[in-house]
Amino acid sequence: AVAAVEELAKLHAPRWDDPTLNDLDWLGGRSTPEDIAAVVGLWAMFLPSFLETYTHHLDAPQLDMLNAFGERIEGWMNGRNGPKTVTHGDYRLDNLLFGDGTAAPRVTAVDWQTPGHGSPVVDLSYFCGAGLVPEERRTHDRALVRSYVSALGIGGVDADEAWVWEQYRRETFAGVVMAVIASQVVGESERSEAMFAAMATRHLQHAIDLDSLALT
Structure with missing residues (x-):
């Protein structure tokens, strides 16, 4: 997990707050009014079918968090x-x-279908929220955020750790949105249901653990 968040900082740091990114039309994720309306519409469209399949995977607090x-x-x-x-x-x-860091890089990221120009902490919270089981994530949340901030510093970005932590808490919901919407637009299989159930339960638990609703 440390290797993954340090690698993430290597992606984020070189173009941190770079206004020229606005000129790259092919980068999405800018939260324009049109983007926001689209996500709100997709959520409303897909939530009923998501609940039909995944409600039995969620406990009562997670279901309450989803609806709230x-x-x-x-x-x-x-x-x-x-x-x-x-x-x-x-x-x-x-x-x-x-990889082992010698014959192969420590971390190689693939699946570049959704590159964006947006909040860097979305990637961080999304990875930690589902990449670690909740018991481990609760133990290492703070340390992983600290590792990310330190790696940004090596890349020349002086990020305020308190701000990153607040955004990390707030962006637990990015994974919830992904679980609800993406689960309804891919082919159904036993593996896909297991994967999206893990994503939904872990991201919702992340939001519960960090009281993320208080920041919305």
Whole structure:
């Protein structure tokens, strides 16, 4: 996990708060009014079918969190602020290859279908939220955020750790949105249901553990 977040900082740091990224039309994730309206519409469209399949995977607090967040999704997206950079958009274990750092890089990220220009901490919270089982993630949340901030510093970015931590808490919901929407637009299989169930339960638990709703 440390290797993964340090590699993520190597992606984010070189173009941190770079205004010239606005000129790259092919980068998505900018949270324009049109983007926000699209996500809100997709959430409303897909939530019923998501619940039909995944409700039995969720415990009562997770289901309550899902419903409470759904009422605030537009405000949550509108409330994003701070520096932007190049983002991966789907930085999770299925898309990471791990090596020994000599014959192969420590981490290689694949699946570059969703590169964006947005909040860097979305990638960080998304990876940690589902990449670690909740018991381990609770233990290492703070240390992983600290490792990320330190790696940004090596890349020349002086990020405020308190701000990164607040955004990390707030962006637990990015994984929730991905779990709800993406689960309804891919082919159904036993493996896909297991994967999206893990994503949904872990991201919702992340939000519960960090009281993320208070920041929406």
